[in-house]
Amino acid sequence: MRKFGIAVLFLIFSTLFAGAQQRVLDKVVGVVGSSIILQSDIESLYAQYQLNGIQVTPTLKCNLLQQQITQKLLAQQAVIDSVTVKEEEVDNEVDRKMRYMEQRAGGRDKLEQFLGRSTIQYKDEIRADIRESLVASRMQQKITEKVNVTPQDVKKYFDAIPKDSIPTYNKEVEVGVIVLNPVLSKEEKEEYRRKAEDLRNRAKAGTDFGLLARSYSQDVQSALEGGDLGFFDRGQMVKEFTAMAFKLKAGEISPVFETDFGFHVLQVIERRGEQVHARHILIMPGVTEDALKRDKAKADSIYTLLTGNKKIDFSSAASFYSDDKETKFNGGMMINLENVQTRTTYIPTDKLDPQIASVVDTMKVGEISKPVLYTGQDGKKSYRVLYLKSVTDAHKANLAQDFPRLKEVANEDKINRTVSQWFEKKRKETFIRIDAEYQTCPALSSWVNANATAQAKP
Template sequence: MKKLGAAILGLMFITSAASAQQRVLDKVVAVVGNGIILQSNIESDYARYIYEAGANGLPPDMKCQLLQHQLTQKLLAQQAVIDSVTVKDEDVDFEVDRRMRIMKQRAGGQEKLEAFLKRSTIQYQDEIRPDIREMLTAQRMQQKITERVNVSPQDVKHFYDAIAKDSLPVYSKEVEVGEIVFTPALSKEEKQEYKDKLEAIRQRVKNGEDFGKLARVYSQDAASAVDGGDVGFFDRAQMVKEFTAAAFKMKAGELSQVIETDFGFHLIQVIERRGEQVHARHILIMPSITESSLDRSKSKADSVFKQLIGNKKIDFSNAAAFYSDSKETKFNGGMMLNAQNVNARTTYIPTELLDPQVALVVDTMKVGQISKPVLITSQDGHKSYKLLYLKSVTDAHKANLDQDFPKLKELAFENKINRTVSQWFEKKRKDTYIRIDAEFQTCNSLKDWVTTTTAQAKP
């Protein structure tokens, strides 16, 4: 099983940027304007999907879909040249670096990845950079095509009225739930042992030991530890402020003091500076919550609960803003947001999307009720006490304008976006020379793409 996984992983990393000899043996499967799409482009994407979903999880026309995706990307990228739509070098660098970090993590480190690739990661990055640039350019061009799309209340009503009544979406039971989170905090004395541990590692680096080797052994950031603590390039907005502040003050090769963030304690070493981006590696030590800190958290939660239930001098929204440790909800009146509908920022959450621990408590509550402190364990194992507030319950129902206007507005917007893009492609396909290899001309999804009949033609 391991050998099969390695073979698929290796195949996943093959790209159209192959060696000259491979290109001679490659095949052009489509011509779009002044661009070409190679068989190897399709095969590498197909291998990646097999790796992620398994061969049985792919639709039978997957290669047709992949070619259609690349055709659309080529059209958008070529229009971007005409409209002077560009992407910054640092955006390309960031995306290349992001992909490389994922690949290194999956492969088990840089050395194993290079063994799969049969080339250095630096060489591979240079090979995929043109494809990444084209992808980002196409995305930017599509954003330009749809940037003026909006929907009015009248548009939403027309969209709703056009849906057959027996085809209206059915929404499951939804709730609005607020939270006040009390995260256990270590005392200064409790933190010191972890700071001392990282300080000892810092001294070992200063004395000549390899930072990367120490990161692999001691860092508790699983994503970067396997790669010697390397977190790749990042800008000022991508890391927590304490980490960013330290990294952007340093020169290449410098070693930081021990830095504290919400994640724990970090030792940072800058590898490279490039404009407004820094390439760094770090060692993370995460303090363990003590029973004493949990007790302190519980005591604070009990106190706030008594205030809310007792004298009524403070309401839940204000209490959340003042006491909650959750950065996601404290400035939203404590209300949780639907994670699957972040753009709409809706507080209506289908019960099946709630944390099962929260759902178990909410199921026993009445609307308007506040729970006693509940101990919740997150997916990453962190514990906190929460006060939960059930603001409303909406039973399962067919969509209607009164209850579901925000959801219907989002559906209407997506529909208008899709129609705008489809109309653009329909016009652009007619104005662009497109040739598709006979192997793919049987694809239903590609029938409207051929502008020249070339079933027997050889590219």
């Protein structure tokens, strides 16, 4: 998925960054008030879709021009309403985009080879468009910030759904979990600390830090970039990592230090205000059999507390004992990850982790499972205690059972209608000219007003 052939990448970037012989790409394809949209803007976005591995369609360029028109309208209104973004927000988004492009291209050197310029130069070129995109997004948030729905709105929305279009919801469950991660003793951790210390000593002695990170770091994503994490601020990393990064000077290599992820060696590359550009090497301790045995014993004792003596309820036990920060302060209840914003605890059974689902399928409502050995995607093992709070059979949507999710859909519908109404008003007030090549696009038909059409004709 990450790998692209050289020929494919060359074609993509030659489309993006053609020379003077392809100046046809720079013709104006759209005018929105005082702003213009160039053909090269559309080609650049089109090529980025290809680079990201997204399937392109015959109408994609039409849709991209429509996106650019809406972005220009929002950005122009943002100037009027004094809606802005901070420069550090722009910096972060530029850096994020560059890291992703480097990852897709197979490294910074390869990306610069395809670009035909340095990444520093390219970052300067894309900065204005990224700022405009962020401002437009902030402006759209302002347009919809006061949108809310009442119970009456939800009922009205639901009653308007044709009877044969009312959605059917699959069987769902509410599942609580207490996660117990094995804890290594100081002696068990020591071999991993020594490995990190050895790598630090090699870096201090002159071995290339990036090469060591690529070869040994267990942070897989950053290891591909020589441990490079790009720029980050004080709120983006865990506190131990942040404290170390902001203490070092450019070029300095940190002592070995520990976070919840493992042992790190960190090197600061550059400081820029309240941001640091750094790279690191991560060594993650493995789980020993002795640690797993201790974990199992702890899980058994918690199970006994919950089912034998019943001296504590599941919610309190999760809060007190669970190592899962996502659920321990939520009564231990798992969240539907496909619907994170609403934080609903109702999870379709076909979306449950298979290891969890196989246990839950044997349980009755209100039952607590014996400790279950769980293996994560990273291969790490832990014990879990599960609680089946409720089961909802597959059914047609109704207000009594499904009000929270129907409220979410009704709210989204109201937001979309609010945005559409805003654009419809602006479309009539703003001069918009679309090049003849794009005037037949179905997605752009509503944007071609009579005045613009007349001026577009020869």
